[in-house]
Amino acid sequence: MITKAIIPVAGWGTRRLPITKIIEKSMLPVGNRPLVDYSVQELIKAGVKDIYMVISNVEPCQVREFYKDNLALNQYLKDRGKSDRLKLAKTLPDDVTIHYTVQDPAGKYGTAVPIAMVVEEYSLNEPVLVFMGDDFIWNPGGQSASEALLKSIESPEDSAILGVEIDPSKVEKYGVLSAKDGKLVGVVEKPTPKEAPSNLINVSKYIMAPELLQKIVKYVKDNDFGPLDQEYMVTDPIDDYIKNGGTMRVAATKGEYLDGGSVEGWLHANNVVCGN
Numbered sequence: 001m002i003t004k005a006i007i008p009v010a011g012w013g014t015r016r017l018p019i020t021k022i023i024e025k026s027m028l029p030v031g032n033r034p035l036v037d038y039s040v041q042e043l044i045k046a047g048v049k050d051i052y053m054v055i056s057n058v059e060p061c062q063v064r065e066f067y068k069d070n071l072a073l074n075q076y077l078k079d080r081g082k083s084d085r086l087k088l089a090k091t092l093p094d095d096v097t098i099h100y101t102v103q104d105p106a107g108k109y110g111t112a113v114p115i116a117m118v119v120e121e122y123s124l125n126e127p128v129l130v131f132m133g134d135d136f137i138w139n140p141g142g143q144s145a146s147e148a149l150l151k152s153i154e155s156p157e158d159s160a161i162l163g164v165e166i167d168p169s170k171v172e173k174y175g176v177l178s179a180k181d182g183k184l185v186g187v188v189e190k191p192t193p194k195e196a197p198s199n200l201i202n203v204s205k206y207i208m209a210p211e212l213l214q215k216i217v218k219y220v221k222d223n224d225f226g227p228l229d230q231e232y233m234v235t236d237p238i239d240d241y242i243k244n245g246g247t248m249r250v251a252a253t254k255g256e257y258l259d260g261g262s263v264e265g266w267l268h269a270n271n272v273v274c275g276n
Helices: 036-046 064-067 071-079 085-090 110-124 145-152 168-171 212-223 235-243 263-274
Strands: 005-007 050-056 097-103 130-132 135-138 159-165 175-180 181-190 200-208 248-253 256-260
Touching: 005 036, 005 110, 005 256, 036 130, 036 135, 036 145, 050 064, 071 085, 097 110, 110 212, 130 145, 130 175, 135 263, 145 159, 145 200, 145 248, 159 175, 159 235, 181 235, 200 212, 212 235, 235 248, 256 263
Parallel strands: 005 050, 005 130, 050 097, 159 248
Antiparallel strands: 130 200, 135 256, 159 200, 175 181, 175 200, 181 248
């Protein structure tokens, strides 16, 4: 059973300026909850007990504040006869711990960096779930992203990647998964519908085995990309992992991918969640 998960939520969220000047991107509301909480609650339901959040070095950290108990609020609710709302104010179960790693936005940049930071800081040597903090899969009443990933692996040495089914005519906007016998062969970036190997898009939700985690650490350590060079993309060590015999299984879901990274995506996410 996998009981640990990494969620990167650092960064300025520059695509969402000016609102991200005062609200962290992962804290933008979808319905009555912040974006990141959809992934957090899903992971908790899947059995995760330790969540490693990678946050920015900006104070106060809104993510950290959201998952803390607000003692003044709790007392207010009790004093005003609103104790029934205490369960809404408690955003984290007592048996779940969030560990925070601080990432300097001026440092190395890209999806591989926060994962490498957590692996090194906590000496992780077991499979972990990795979810980004500004999107989620909406599939009420159906299989969650976590469940699909966990069901796909056959051993602790396996990694897994989630693929979301979309209309084949829309694949040009995404990285598309190429698979054979249920295993990832590679990710084809923004192919035309004719060139696309499937209609499963990469939504950056993974199970990462220890071998892959170490490849990510090595990739970040061994490369020195400048701020105007390429990003430290996690797909690079994943590609190396596969080419060197690592198994990354493909877990497919028919749930809807909701992304808060753009205004249009965030509005759509609110319409979908509030309409159900």
